[in-house]
Amino acid sequence: MRVETKLFVYLCIFFIPVVLIYGFWSKWQEPIGVTALILTGALFALSGFYFWMTGRKLPLRPEDNIKGEIDEQEGNYGYFVASSWTPLWLAGSGAVMFLGLAVGWWLFIIGAAFGIVAVCLWVFESFSGEYSI
Template sequence: MKVEARVFDIVAIFGFVVATVYAVLTAQMTEDGIEPIGTVALLLTGGLALLVGSYFRFVARRIEPRPEDHEDAEISDGAGELGFFSPGSYWPVGIAAAASLTGVALAFWQPWLIIVGIVVLLITVAGLVFEYHTGPSH
């Protein structure tokens, strides 16, 4: 997870540097001063990348180092089972449709459709999460 944390930290630094350069250049080149929308968007991009990088750093301290975290790791060190992945599930299609429905409802501000979209979205997410749940094993 340390590699991923470094990547997001680099993106965060880049976002903050670009936001600063953008704010200075727009203040100098326009009569209106600093352009707020682009500056805020770049600052938020840096902030979100910093948030994700901090999460990865937090998780990296609590788990065993992976082969990706070692400088001298070989490809064969990462061999083995990575987990269970569904061979064919239709739940992601339902989630996408429900998210699209909710997005359209928000765009046209239809409160009843927003509620329907959120309910369908929650149902499809629960379906994906519990697709292979077999219940407690006693």
């Protein structure tokens, strides 16, 4: 967790001068931007603190070990179907849904119907057909 801790702490430190620069640039007349930047820095500090506390309780991960080898991290990443057209249909229905937000709700509903069918096909394609488990 060292990498994550450093990343979030560095981003928190980065936002301290950003708040000051933004505040001086806007002459402290625009409170929403200053508040948003302060809360963003606080969120990075909170996340960094969480990763630091969690990293103290857990053993070193292979990616935290400087002398670690690639084969220490290998393992099963899940089961994936060899070739599937279903994500293409799901992406197409998502595109129709987003187009429906601009054109009209009737198109969004048509895209959502195709999206529901595509999600069901994608979920159950491992249980039937050529690539069934």
